[in-house]
Amino acid sequence: MRFELMYESFFKIIEGIPLTLQVVSISTVLGLALAIIVALMRISGKKSMSIPAYYFVYLIRGTPLLLQLYFVYYGLGQFSFIRESILWPILKEPYWCGIITLTISTGAYSSEIIRGGILSVSKNFIEASGALGLNKIKTFLLITLPITVRQALPAYGNELILMVKASSLISIITLMEITGIARTIISKTYAPVEIFLVAGSIYLIINFIIVLAVGLAERKLGTVKAN
Amino acid sequence: MLEVFSFGSSGWGDEMLMGALMTVLVSASSLLLGILIGIIFAACKLSNIFILKIVANTYTTIIRGIPELLVIYLLFFGGSSAVMYIAKIFGYDGYIELNAFTIGTIAVGAISGAYSTEVIRGAVNSVHKGQFEAGKTLGLNGYGLYGRVIFPQVARIALPGIGNVWQITLKDTALISVTGLVEIMRQSRIAAGSTHEPFIFYTAAIILYLVITRLSNILFDKAENTYSKGFVSKGAL
Numbered sequence: 001m002r003f004e005l006m007y008e009s010f011f012k013i014i015e016g017i018p019l020t021l022q023v024v025s026i027s028t029v030l031g032l033a034l035a036i037i038v039a040l041m042r043i044s045g046k047k048s049m050s051i052p053a054y055y056f057v058y059l060i061r062g063t064p065l066l067l068q069l070y071f072v073y074y075g076l077g078q079f080s081f082i083r084e085s086i087l088w089p090i091l092k093e094p095y096w097c098g099i100i101t102l103t104i105s106t107g108a109y110s111s112e113i114i115r116g117g118i119l120s121v122s123k124n125f126i127e128a129s130g131a132l133g134l135n136k137i138k139t140f141l142l143i144t145l146p147i148t149v150r151q152a153l154p155a156y157g158n159e160l161i162l163m164v165k166a167s168s169l170i171s172i173i174t175l176m177e178i179t180g181i182a183r184t185i186i187s188k189t190y191a192p193v194e195i196f197l198v199a200g201s202i203y204l205i206i207n208f209i210i211v212l213a214v215g216l217a218e219r220k221l222g223t224v225k226a227n
Numbered sequence: 228m229l230e231v232f233s234f235g236s237s238g239w240g241d242e243m244l245m246g247a248l249m250t251v252l253v254s255a256s257s258l259l260l261g262i263l264i265g266i267i268f269a270a271c272k273l274s275n276i277f278i279l280k281i282v283a284n285t286y287t288t289i290i291r292g293i294p295e296l297l298v299i300y301l302l303f304f305g306g307s308s309a310v311m312y313i314a315k316i317f318g319y320d321g322y323i324e325l326n327a328f329t330i331g332t333i334a335v336g337a338i339s340g341a342y343s344t345e346v347i348r349g350a351v352n353s354v355h356k357g358q359f360e361a362g363k364t365l366g367l368n369g370y371g372l373y374g375r376v377i378f379p380q381v382a383r384i385a386l387p388g389i390g391n392v393w394q395i396t397l398k399d400t401a402l403i404s405v406t407g408l409v410e411i412m413r414q415s416r417i418a419a420g421s422t423h424e425p426f427i428f429y430t431a432a433i434i435l436y437l438v439i440t441r442l443s444n445i446l447f448d449k450a451e452n453t454y455s456k457g458f459v460s461k462g463a464l
Contacts, residue, residue, distance in 0.1 A: 062394075062440040063433050064401030067412060071433065074425040161292065168294030172405065179296055192305035200293045207292040 006194045009185050013199050016178040020206075023095075023177065024167050027102035028160065034107030039114040053111070060108035065166055068105060073097040073173050098170035105166065110159050117152030118144060150221045157214030161207045168203075178202055231422055232431065239418040239428070246414030247435045253331050253410060254397045260336030261396065262389065265343025272348050283344065290341035295334075295399050302334040303406045331403035339396040346388030350381045383454045390447035394440060401436075411435050 041053035060068070076082050076091055083092075090096045121144050129139040171180030182199035186192050232240040271283035290298065311323050325333075354377055362372040404412035415432040419425035 059433070059437070063436045064398040064412065066401045066404070067415075067429060067432055067436065070412075070416070070425070071429040074419065075429040076426070078424065078426040165292075165294040168296045169402075171296070179294055179300075182297065183300055186300060186304050190304065192301050192303075196297055196301040196305075199297055200289065203294060203297070204289070204292045 002191055002194055005189060005191055006198050009182075009189075009195055010198050012185060013178055013181050013195075013202060016176060016181045017202065017206075019175065019177040020164070020167050023098055023102065023170060023175075024160075024163050027099050027106060027167075028163055030099070030103040031106035031110060031163075034103060035110035035114050038107060038111035039118060042111065042115055043118060057108045057111060060105055061112075065101065065105055066169055066172065069098065069101045069169055069173060072101045094170065094173040094175050097173060098167075098175060102163065102166060102170075106159060106163055109162070110156065113152050113155045113159060114148060116155070117148035120151045121147045150218075150223075153214060153218050153221065157210065160210050160214070164203065164206055164210070231418070231424060231427065239414075239422070242414055242418065243411070243428075243431055243435065246409060246411040247439065249408065249414075250397070250400055250410040250412075250435075251439060253328060253335065253403065253408065254393070254400050256332045257335035257339050257400065258389075258393055258396050260332060261339030261343045261392065262347075264336065264340030265347045268340065268344040269347035269351060272344065273351060287341045287344055290338055295338050295402055296405070298338055299331075299334045299402055299406065302330050302337075306330045306333065327403070327406050327408035330406055331400065331408050335396060335399050335403060338399055339392055342392045342395060343389065346385050346392060347381065349388065350385035351377065353384055354380050386447070386451050386454060390444075390451075393443060393447070397436070397439060397443070 038053045038056060041049040042057075044050055072091070073094060082088060091100075125143050125147065126139060129143045134142065167177065168179035171177055171183060174180075176184070178199055182195050186195045189195070230238060232238055232243065234241045268283040268286060271279040274280065306329075307323060307325050310325060314321075314323060358376060358380065359372070362376040367376060400410060401412040404410060404416065407413070409417070411432050415428040419428040422428070
């Protein structure tokens with residue numbers, strides 16, 4: 001063990017934390033919005049809505065994230081109409097390609113979590129809300145959504161951890177976040193174990209904080225009794 | 228447009244299919260290694276020995292909390308020296324270099340093993356206590372109890388979970404393309420680079436992955452149905 005190297009590299013690797021957190025938080029927020037739309041499409045009962053949503057989720061969950069990332073970063077840039085479009089300033093940046101890919105990915109995975117959450121809301125609540133004279137939109141916003149948030153929270157906490165882990169892939173398209181910096185130091189110093197321990201601990205701490213925060217939120221929100 | 232996928236030396240069709248075969252091979256060997264690791268660590272977690280529990284919990288926590296890519300880098304850069312270090316203890320002093328397939332299998336197997344551990348632990352826990360007691364009453368212990376009575380039941384209950392682990396493992400093997408193993412991901416990168424047609428090759432790779440996941444879904448569903456024969460229904464379990 002080269003402790004001095006670990007000490008030095010620690011300060012280099014923590015410089016990647018802001019980028020990791022930034023990419024994760026932006027894609028999580030955008031992905032959540034996408035997930036709610038996809039989940040609502042899937043349970044809408046209209047085939048024209050639920051079938052595209054189903055295949056979107058199927059496509060994203062059935063392919064590796066790295067492939068999706070390559071597809072967005074290298075694949076789309078092949079076409080001149082994309083290179084000439086107004087989207088190109090965004091699509092040529094690895095930063096935005098990373099965010100777009102992670103957003104789509106978490107959008108697909110979380111839509112399943114949210115769908116499960118919405119379906120777990122007891123019919124009794126919906127009926128009671130109807131009896132109180134609330135319309136469909138109000139029922140969704142005031143009854144279904146808050147209960148869904150509570151029910152989906154434990155699974156969504158797992159998804160957040162998966163997002164932190166998945167964000168390491170953007171290092172492959174040249175972004176210098178935690179894993180990117182760690183990889184550079186490993187290939188320079190050839191000390192894989194030491195650097196792994198340092199970078200790994202940073203990830204574990206980030207994920208541990210997420211677990212604590214989600215647990216706190218779960219306790220704050222209490223439990224929902226179905227009947 | 229599709230002539231890039233012709234077979235033989237002029238197109239990439241056969242290379243892409245070989246890549247798909249490599250993906251399936253490395254995924255299958257990683258899954259098997261993962262199940263083996265899973266059985267060992269599930270046994271550790273279920274044992275009453277404190278130190279074994281700690282070791283198993285540390286392993287699953289680390290793997291589930293750290294990016295797969297870091298684990299792959301650790302083994303890619305450190306795997307050979309670790310093997311040489313162990314070989315030295317046994318008196319072998321030569322140079323050993325692990326090939327990309329072995330490193331990939333160990334790395335993805337270690338990741339997959341953490342998920343298998345949880346699946347198998349859950350399956351063992353869901354075997355009825357009476358089965359253990361009945362086995363002991365019959366005078367069975369060790370292999371007789373676990374190998375002949377408990378394991379067959381665990382295997383059946385764990386099958387859907389192992390199906391999920393297979394999907395995760397399949398997708399994780401895309402990451403070992405960074406170590407140079409020529410599977411679907413790597414092959415489509417090579418082809419995309421040499422033909423300047425990234426879009427079409429990454430689309431082909433997406434289709435290949437979807438075909439593999441679809442086929443394996445069908446296989447796992449079939450296996451589940453076969454091994455659930457005689458049980459009321461999936462929901463009743």
